[in-house]
Amino acid sequence: MKIDSLPGHRPTLVALPLIFLSLVALAQAPSRTPTEKGRIRVEVNLVNVIASVADKKGRPVPDLPKEEFEIYEEGVRQRIEVFEAETRQPLDLALMIDSSLSTGKELAFEREAAARFIRQVVRPGDRLAVFEFSDAVTQLTEFSSDVPLLQSAVRHIEEGAGTALYDAILLGSRALGSRAADRRRVLVLLTDAGETTSRADFEAARRATLRAQAMLYTIVIRPVKSESGRNTAGEHALETMTDTTGGAMFYPDTPQELGAIFDRIDRELRTQYLLAYYPTPRGPANTYRSIVVTVDPSSYHVRHRKSYLTGAQ
Numbered sequence: 553m554k555i556d557s558l559p560g561h562r563p564t565l566v567a568l569p570l571i572f573l574s575l576v577a578l579a580q581a582p583s584r585t586p587t588e589k590g591r592i593r594v595e596v597n598l599v600n601v602i603a604s605v606a607d608k609k610g611r612p613v614p615d616l617p618k619e620e621f622e623i624y625e626e627g628v629r630q631r632i633e634v635f636e637a638e639t640r641q642p643l644d645l646a647l648m649i650d651s652s653l654s655t656g657k658e659l660a661f662e663r664e665a666a667a668r669f670i671r672q673v674v675r676p677g678d679r680l681a682v683f684e685f686s687d688a689v690t691q692l693t694e695f696s697s698d699v700p701l702l703q704s705a706v707r708h709i710e711e712g713a714g715t716a717l718y719d720a721i722l723l724g725s726r727a728l729g730s731r732a733a734d735r736r737r738v739l740v741l742l743t744d745a746g747e748t749t750s751r752a753d754f755e756a757a758r759r760a761t762l763r764a765q766a767m768l769y770t771i772v773i774r775p776v777k778s779e780s781g782r783n784t785a786g787e788h789a790l791e792t793m794t795d796t797t798g799g800a801m802f803y804p805d806t807p808q809e810l811g812a813i814f815d816r817i818d819r820e821l822r823t824q825y826l827l828a829y830y831p832t833p834r835g836p837a838n839t840y841r842s843i844v845v846t847v848d849p850s851s852y853h854v855r856h857r858k859s860y861l862t863g864a865q
Contacts (some may be wrong), residue, residue, distance in 0.1 A: 584829035594733040597834060599625075602639070602736055602767065602798065603825045603845050603856040612823040613852055614638055624844040625806035625831050641826060642677035643738055644695060644731040646766075647702075650743035651712040652686040653773050659711060661807045662742065662773070667703040669740075669814035673821065674699055681727065685720040686712025687749045695731065717743060719785060721757040721768070721793070729764030736824070737766040739799075740817065742810075745772045745786035753787050761797050762840070763861055768799040769817050773807065798856040835862045 601623065605613045618635040649666060650657075674680050679695035682705040692705040721741065728737040739761070754762075761768055770790045794801045800820070802813045827845065836843045839860065845856045 559763075568640070596747065598633070598828050599831055599843075599860060600634075600765075600782040600826060600828045601843060601845060601856050602641075603827060603847075603854050604798065604800075604820050604823075605825065605847055605854050606818050606820075607852060607853050610853075611677050612820050616825070616852075618846065621825070621827060622846045623827055623829055624846075625829075625841055626786065626835070627844075628832065630829040630832060634826065634830055636826040638822065639736070639826035641734065641736045642674075643673070643679070643821060644678040644728055644735050645673065645678070645738045645740060646683060646728055647680055647706070648683040648685060648720050648724050648739065649706065649709055649744075650686070650715060650717070650720075650741075650746075651709050652715050652746070653742070655742035658773075658807045659709075661858060663707050663709060663727060665705045665807070665810035665814060668811060669818065670706065671699055672814070672818045674702070679731075682706055683724055684709045684712070685716050687714030687716060687776045689716055689720050689723050691723075691727070695727075714749040715744070715746040716750045717745070717747040717790075718752040718754060718757040720735075720750075722752045722760040725760035725766050726755070727764045729756075736821075737761040737764055738769065738821065739766050740769045740771075741790075742771045743790075744774065745784075745785045745790055747789075754793075755836045758793050761793060762857070762859060765857065765860065766797060767857070768797040769793045769802075770794045770799065771802045771810065772805065772812055774803065796858050798858070800855065802817055827864045828849050837862055838865050 579823070599775060603621070605616060607613050615637055619631060621632060623630045623632060647666060647670070670680060674697055679697055680702055681695045682692040682702055684690050693702055696702060721739070724739050728739060731737060772787055772790065791801055804810055804813055831841070840859045840861055842859050843857060845854055847854045
């Protein structure tokens with residue numbers, strides 16, 4: 553589907569005092585203990601943060617203990633209530649291919665690299681949807697675990713004109729945002745970072761990723777290597793957006809490097825940490841709150857989403 557770049561007798565009990573009737577009625581009514589009421593309230597407030605930790609060589613680091621992590625909201629340290637090393641939360645992925653980025657042989661190679669990534673990354677419980685974008689954004693598949701179907705969609709992507717980059721990010725994020733809240737949401741973007749035909753702007757796209765709590769992994773294919781020979785505004789915008797979501801940015805020198813990059817994304821998604829906390833103090837409704845996660849900076853580098861939007865109160 554194409555998405556545009558949006559009076560009767562009443563018996564009496566004489567022998568029973570009124571207070572007893574009141575107690576009976578109270579006992580028969582559905583009960584809700586203070587604990588239950590509290591649990592319902594705090595589950596709504598729980599903030600989940602996915603963190604990716606790498607060593608100094610950029611390799612994913614698994615199995616760090618909870619004690620290695622600190623998390624802050626608006627500069628105030630928070631108590632980590634939930635912690636999972638190598639989280640088992642299933643994945644929802646939106647794989648978005650810029651069909652205007654290359655021609656001929658290179659596009660064919662990119663299709664095959666993406667098809668191989670689908671085979672690697674989609675595991676039981678995971679779901680992936682394929683999108684292509686040029687002057688418009690087209691969702692080629694629903695979220696599915698049918699690997700052959702997904703691979704076929706990628707392999708049938710055709711060349712297009714124009715690049716609705718911000719529309720693609722916005723619509724992909726909205727698709728992810730409609731998925732269940734107990735799943736990780738990931739947007740993988742393969743693009744030349746050009747922007748020519750979007751109705752959305754940078755800020756609308758950025759806010760969409762934050763509202764969806766989606767991690768953005770961006771692979772930029774640069775047709776011209778020298779900065780003086782290309783428009784780098786799109787690249788800088790994507791760097792900002794990717795960093796804000798806790799994802800990663802890649803600049804392969806040749807299409808042949810795509811396989812290794814997709815491998816790295818797959819490994820990282822399998823070694824991520826889930827941290828969750830109840831914000832203290834809780835921020836005002838419908839405001840963005842900053843998040844900082846720290847791990848020993850002398851040994852590791854951590855990436856995570858930098859903010860979240862509070863709900864209605």
